[in-house]
Every structure is written in C-alpha cells, then in structure tokens.
Amino acid sequence: MGNPPKIIMTLEDFEERLAKLENQTPPGTFLLLPFRVGNLPFGVYYANGDLYPLTSTQGIALNSLPSSYKTDWAIVTSGDNINLPNLFAADGRGYFPRVGSVPGVEQGDAIRNFSGMIGANINIPSQPYVQTGPFYFVSQYPNTILSVQSSSGCNYGDVYMNPSRVVPTATENRPINKSLVPGVWLGV
Secondary structure: OOOOOOOOOOHHHHHHHHHHHOOOOOOOOOOOOOOOHHHOOOOOOOOEOOEEEOOOHHHHHHHOOOHHHHHHOOOOEEOOEEEOOEOEOOOOOEOEEEEOOOOOOEEOOEEEOOOEEEEEEEEEEOOOOOOOOOEEEEEOOOOOOOOOEOOOOEEEEEEEEOHHHOOOEEOOOEOOEEEEOOOOOOOO
C-alpha cells in the first residue's frame, strides 16, 4: 500500500517558526496555511472581514497598518469597529490569488470571448422576433424597413454568435480573483 505520508511540520513546529519570524515579518503579511480556521496559530486571523473593536489588540494592530494597505484591502472603521481583510467574494467564494502590480484589485468571472458567423444566407421569418442570448441576426439588407423578403416572407441574412452579449468576457478564461503583489524577503 506504500509508505504513509510524512508530516513535514506539526502545528507546534509552525508556531515555533512563526515566533522566530514575528519580529521580522511585517504586520499584514498574507499567509496561505494548511490549518483549519479553529486551529490557526496565535496571532493569525481568518481573513473573512470580521469586525474587532478599535480598542482591542486586533483593532489597534489593524488601525496601525499603512493607509494604502487599508485602502487596497477595504479595511475600514465603522463606528467603534474595524474589519479584517476579506479574501472572500460577496457570494462566499474564495478568490484565486493573481499576480498584479496593485494589491487587492478584484476581477470578476469571465469567459474568453469568441464570436463567429453561423451559416450564410439564412432565411429568417419576417415577423418581429426577439434576438436573445449570444445569437443575433444581421440582415443582408439593413437599410430597408423589413429587409428584402423572399416570396416565402423571409429575410435573408446571417446569424452571428457573441457570448459578450450575455456574460462577462475577457481575453482569457478567468475565475473570480484578487491580485496579490509577489514579493521576496531577502533579509539584506
């Protein structure tokens, strides 16, 4: 059945390493951790937008972050409270981190846009019809009131498809994401 997985680091080992880095790591550093919410190490908080009183230890730490950091991550004072950063979208989905030059920039879901023509010289009934969804009709005779009709009462034209008519599109397929600035600590 193979060898059992090796434990690379226990929670205690992580907390020990975290304590050593405490004075070297600036407040506000994001971590992606392999622990459940209830098992987060001391000093690490679930980035879900929770509110803390301004006078609490957490509130003082949040309020002392640089103003640009608070702006980028929507940390605001509301009455006597201040919120943690929230790495979740309004619908509860977590953001995919994405490299960018400005932290906290949100991009919504999108599919890669593509468009094209489906067939040519298609007969479409002359009666009024609603063009819905990604498909639409372009008459071969757009400058006439009802277009040129055949003896069967149809318009001649082409059917096109363009998803951007009904869903967000981009130059790539993209899940909802929030940018993070890549950084490297050199210690020099």
